[in-house]
Amino acid sequence: MASRLQQGRGGRLQHRLFLHGCQGRKIVTSQVYIAGAAMTPFGRHNALSMQDLAQAAVLNALKDAGVRKDEVQAIYAANVYGGMVLGQVLIRDMGITGPALYNVENACASGATAVHLACQALRLGLYETVVVFGVEQLTQLGGGTIPLQRNDYKTELYASHGMTLPTVYAMRGTRYLHERGETAELLARVAVKNRAHGARNPLAQQRSEVTLEEVLNSRPVAEPLTLLQCCPSAVDGAAAVVLTTRRPTQHSAAVHILASAVQSGYQELGCDDILDAEITARTARLAYEQSGVDPKDVNLVELHDAFTIAELLYYEALQLTKSGEGGELLRSGATALGGRVPVNPSGGLLAKGHPLGATGVxxxxxxxxxLQNRADGRQIENAKIGLTQCTGGGIAGVDHAASSVHILGV
Amino acid sequence: MASRLQQGRGGRLQHRLFLHGCQGRKIVTSQVYIAGAAMTPFGRHNALSMQDLAQAAVLNALKDAGVRKDEVQAIYAANVYGGMVLGQVLIRDMGITGPALYNVENACASGATAVHLACQALRLGLYETVVVFGVEQLTQLGGGTIPLQRNDYKTELYASHGMTLPTVYAMRGTRYLHERGETAELLARVAVKNRAHGARNPLAQQRSEVTLEEVLNSRPVAEPLTLLQCCPSAVDGAAAVVLTTRRPTQHSAAVHILASAVQSGYQELGCDDILDAEITARTARLAYEQSGVDPKDVNLVELHDAFTIAELLYYEALQLTKSGEGGELLRSGATALGGRVPVNPSGGLLAKGHPLGATGVxxxxxxxxxLQNRADGRQIENAKIGLTQCTGGGIAGVDHAASSVHILGV
Known part of the structure; x- marks a missing residue:
């Protein structure tokens, strides 16, 4: 698959995706736009049902897109722990009935995988307008990572032996500091940055700026990770996007999906080298190739900072800097708001919260x-190209993992 | 979307699928073939893990297709109750790593929905060769429908009040007999037929022929349904197909997927008219339109006979006969092996068993x-076109449902 970016009339960016068909045919596929986007506040929503959350996200995304319910031709529902035919149940009272509905699961990459599948159908011309939503209500499971792993027979055994998500990431952090000759302060800087971003996002679960000292002195979770270096997991929330092949006119700029890549593999950050985010690196290469975008041209990134160490590893996997220079990139301020390529301007998983199925969306x-200058209080100037990345699985007991990278542009 | 069937050189059926793109463009898409197919015996496999089952199905399907592991570009995994990133976990020891992996759930229609999504990507030219597998290990949940509903918060309340799957289908059966002036003998005939078919299928869970009297006199489950009219639900199993856009040469005839349709809606067999299988009727119309196949030209059908009443309702929804004439179709012998359009030659869910995620595959x-003359002992002569149908959800507490119809041809 290859593509090219063209400057159209009036300097407007145009994007054509060419698919090199498997039998040598070249198919010019439809462009896919994100016409509308919405999310609920992420937080503890004990008084709300999963229906309430999904409904708020989906209906607001439709309103944002100026798309009527009867124009929706398919729905992609991303969720991890909600159970059977959840999407169908959640749209029950929304007055959208009839279209194909796909329930998609890829652990923390569920939402992005759902968008990826929707893109395929839209590019093919199977649908013109679809809704993708992700939702999760983790507070019902008690919050924390142990209840999550306990809910899954594959990870239960490992959890009971102490191999929970924080401990797995802590080992990566320890190795990183050893290999790179760094101290725990570097990891803490990620939390300071992303929590400063989150403080500007009214929809984030944790909206307090913190100092390096506060991060380092917060309760130890698994050395070298302290509490403020872990994403809050007792969180509920939903997010939705309306995807369409009709050029939307509702907002200042039409957002294209320039690349949509999902890959799987053996243990992202695995046993051979726990600092090698191989799946994400491979997925990113695919996305750059699809879009024709150079990593240097990316203006902002939302990536999977479930724990501070993850952000440092993904800087390099996403080619935001050279291998080995992730620490320097962070220290330079390039990835903070106001820097060259702000990473996690929303606050990221660390501050915004991480309701699994909703995160990718x-x-x-x-x-x-x-990209549409609607990020009041944390707006990045003149952003034209943004990248999202999230991973799923790859934890103890689930040593296969998925990774997803999308590149959006105006 | 529309298509046409053409007689090619040597009378070989050729199929071209034209997609009328949403902006008026016409896209000629790739043909999708099923190059290989395999399944495990369905039954109580307490000594086997879910990995064992999935591995047997996938590796045998690849062998059947003559496709190497390194040719697989994506994997679609269908499952209901296995938990997070199950597909990735199950392929772990198969030596297939790297490709995109999608975990798909649509209750009992999960397997068919996974095939549907795979078809989209293949038609688009995104992949050339993919594997779709479905797997379920219901014996681990204790078997029966109450444990299944108890495992799902949405259906748990209803189950505790007695609204389990057998009681919901029983109400449909009672209404059908009342509306049509029939007796319970008609329902029992479905079980006699499909269990006779299953007796000829070495992979079926229940392989005993039964008489009308035995069906009617078997233990009452929910009037008018007796035990032998309900599919066995304490069952484990897996099934897999290899889909490709390269014309396969491994077998006597190349099987095309002529149509692949998934739709959702409000309560298949719902409250307004519990005999109206609206979603399936709509999905079938879409599949006939996609394929250009006339319902009269279908030579065999595998449909969702979870309970005997379901088969009678789906005869009409799938247009195998006129509305109101399902009973007559059954009594005529047309849907038995040797008849005009054998339905559930495999034994159906009733005899073969119903491991949810595996069923559609x-x-x-x-x-x-x-279609390839490989159904020893139950072979249908000269079959050219076959249809599969399954539904998911639509039970008490999950009143939205999915339906899927595929049409295959040689």
């Missing part, structure tokens, strides 16, 4: 708002 | 084997 909501 | 395995 919410990352795109943030990028859409940034 | 297993239906296609049967049709492939029939």
């Amino acid at each position: 919410a990352q795109m909501v943030e990028v859409v708002w940034q | 297993a239906q296609m395995v049967e049709v492939v084997w029939q």
